[in-house]
Amino acid sequence: MEYGHDHPTRHILVVDDELSILHAVERELKGRRLGRYAFTVAGFTDPRQALVAAERQTFDAVISDFRMPGMDGLEFLKALAAIQPDCPRLVLSGQTDMDSLVRMVNETHIYRFIAKPWPAYMLQAALAQAIDYAETLAENRRLAEAARQRQLSELLPEPAAVEQLLIVDDDMGVLNSLARVLTHHSKSDGLFAAILAEQHGQPRRRTLAEDHISVQITPSPAYALQMAERVAFSCIIADYRMPEMNGIELLQRFAARQPDCSRILISGQIGEAELAQAIQQAHIFAFVEKPWSDFELKANIALALAQHRLQLENRWLAAFMRPEAEPAASGVFPG
Incomplete structure (x- = not known):
């Protein structure tokens, strides 16, 4: 994470096989800031390339499509969790059934599901929630470990x-x-x-x-x-x-x-x-x-x-x- 003059900067990994969706997410996250965070975006249409990037850079959150050819969102997020287990995971998809959502919560520990098309405010708000929660959880673990000691x-x-x-x-x-x-x-x-x-x-x-x-x-x-x-x-x-x-x-x-x-x-x-x-x-x-x-x-x-x-x-x-x-x-x- 980085801190600018007015807003702390958070680095977001975005994966969707549709280039138009990647551009839409980037426009929203780099547009007017509704909350206290500024965002940088690393976008990929190929989940495997995104995993390579995750080996090299720490991300503050990831947004992934669910239905993608070759490697779907469930498989991708499982692989990402092995690389960056504390990175909050959000799913962006237009077609996901309830059983699949429950599997994603249970198997990849997603923080949030966002349906396509999403309201204009949704991504920034959801990311802020996810990042705040991850930081609260990290503090909880630190305090709990101190209490155990x-x-x-x-x-x-x-x-x-x-x-x-x-x-x-x-x-x-x-x-x-x-x-x-x-x-x-x-x-x-x-x-x-x-x-x-x-x-x-x-x-x-x-x-x-x-x-x-x-x-x-x-x-x-x-x-x-x-x-x-x-x-x-x-x-x-x-x-x-x-x-x-x-x-x-x-x-x-x-x-x-x-x-x-x-x-x-x-x-x-x-x-x-x-x-x-x-x-x-x-x-x-x-x-x-x-x-x-x-x-x-x-x-x-x-x-x-x-x-x-x-x-x-x-x-x-x-x-x-x-x-x-x-x-x-x-x-x-x-x-």
């Missing part, structure tokens, strides 16, 4: 049994619809269970639709801030356009109360400048466009919960490693 790792608390989610939207129809999506089983829940298990070791039987998820809804941003004083939330989802307070301001104020709570912005209409503000000032984990895809919504939330747990675990480990301030040695992480 001090024989403290067995004192690490268990995660909360119930993850608390908060949804804020002035449209009650949207609130009820989102709550139904998150609390009812669907065919894709097996994939999200695999994501949760892969990201932070939760049992595979758990999905986003079972009783370990508690969803609370409110049309009032002011009431949401009051709730933040009483309940520890794992994730908040807020609409952008609300008459009482826009979603960016709400998420900024919510973050001041609960900095480890993952923040997701949802909207049917938002400009590039506003989205950049949400990323840079509210530090959102993801943006979901209305009308949303249930698949994309649940994928973002599964990843947000994984990030939330790692952040809490890192905070706990860091506090425990300080001799002047040791947290309680038992209990659970707040949910």
Whole structure:
């Protein structure tokens, strides 16, 4: 990684057998920066050439097509993982069935699937999530190893049994619809269970639709801030356009109360400048466009919960490693 004057630079490996896709990805990543990272892109239409490049250079993330002649995305990402095991892996594809996605999560440990064609903001946001997660995970491993050396790792608390989610939207129809999506089983829940298990070791039987998820809804941003004083939330989802307070301001104020709570912005209409503000000032984990895809919504939330747990675990480990301030040695992480 490198650091420029204003933005840290991250090096991205992109593999797709269609040259037009490579050019489209490069244009987006080298265009206007929506987040805090600048990107360089090494693009290849031949996965084997990409593997040669990975032997010579360390990449901060890789984006790979799934269906490619000669060597498909699954085979390529397995080979890449052997060379650079800590490089976050994202899959970009127009045709991928659910069984294949679950295989890719289980066998190549992909971080994210992005469907073609993708929204304009998607790649930069997804890469920022992946890079941030990889850095959080690296810090988690460092702290966990230090804790093991001090024989403290067995004192690490268990995660909360119930993850608390908060949804804020002035449209009650949207609130009820989102709550139904998150609390009812669907065919894709097996994939999200695999994501949760892969990201932070939760049992595979758990999905986003079972009783370990508690969803609370409110049309009032002011009431949401009051709730933040009483309940520890794992994730908040807020609409952008609300008459009482826009979603960016709400998420900024919510973050001041609960900095480890993952923040997701949802909207049917938002400009590039506003989205950049949400990323840079509210530090959102993801943006979901209305009308949303249930698949994309649940994928973002599964990843947000994984990030939330790692952040809490890192905070706990860091506090425990300080001799002047040791947290309680038992209990659970707040949910």
